[in-house]
Amino acid sequence: MRNFKMAATVVLFGLLTAFGVKNAVSGYQIGDMATDFKLKNVDSKMVSMADYKDAKGFIVIFTCNHCPYAVAYEDRIIALDKKYKKLGYPVIAINPNNPEVQPQDSFELMQVRAKEKKFTFPYLFDEGQHIYPQYGATKTPHVYVLQKTKAGNEVKYIGAIDDNHSDEKAVKTKYVEAAVDALLKNQEVATKTTKAIGCSIKA
């Protein structure tokens, strides 16, 4: 019996070490106030959230040219902007990558891609890579839904656009749409964070 107890303790200890939660907290959590930025758009004009006087909030998406996951979502990002800009939640896309590390994500190639795909939203360059670490973005695409409040732009949702990157037709849950729809109805966002596979940000 004693041996049995010891064995049990060892197994339990093993399980605890193996599956212990070790969550490094960095970047924004739900409820934090997101920083504004002043970043260069593909039309060479500077863009800040403060420019949008009538917006109720924002769909901030860290995305880029080169990542296949980002490319797979381009049309869905355009659709999000078309649907929600008129409802007060425009998309603002930010390329967080350092072109010295990932040449396909240079400002010039961002301009080319925005033109090719006829982006309806600003596609900003995080020059010097200062903004994405404050948000805590780790990959592309990585979405932050913000709601404008008196205290600032409050983080209401962090994560994926939907639950199927490779096949839009097979999507069951559109996380970003559900979050913005809830905010538009003054309701609590049901799913506040999700995770998705993406390309690590190249800093």
Added chain:
Amino acid sequence: MLRKLVLLFFVGISMFAQEVPKEKQVYKEGSIEVKSYDYQNLALLLQPKDETVYVVNFWATWCAPCIKELPYFEQLHENYKDKNVKVILVSLDFPKKAQSNLLSFIKRKKLKATVVHLDDPDANSWIEKVASEWSGAIPATLIYDKNQKKFYEQAFTYEELENALQLLLKTN
């Protein structure tokens, strides 16, 4: 009570261990064969057994930092294959591209370590199960055995990778 719990635990483990992972699909070309799993079945495959130490790398052929570190996983496989260390390369290539890009990549690079394909689009349902601290960015690597698990959301040099493996081997 404790005894019952422990017994239940072992019964649970042994039932789990007997379950055989079922592939969704097998990609094949010549002598190269890659099995494709959903997460539930991949998890069975990755279940730690005996004294084996597992080095599991999540990657894709289109992921530049993944490709850069892949030779180090191959090197680790070569150096530790007789030392009870199993290197498994889990490809996250898009299912549509697995047959063309993944198989030709394995052939071109003459990969020796085990390659499997993960085809489970609802990543939100399984990322936290791989490691609670994983944000979802690749490359990502798990090094574990039945007692311990370490997770790395980073790209490795060979030295860093070997050190990470040694860290686990030493504490056993």
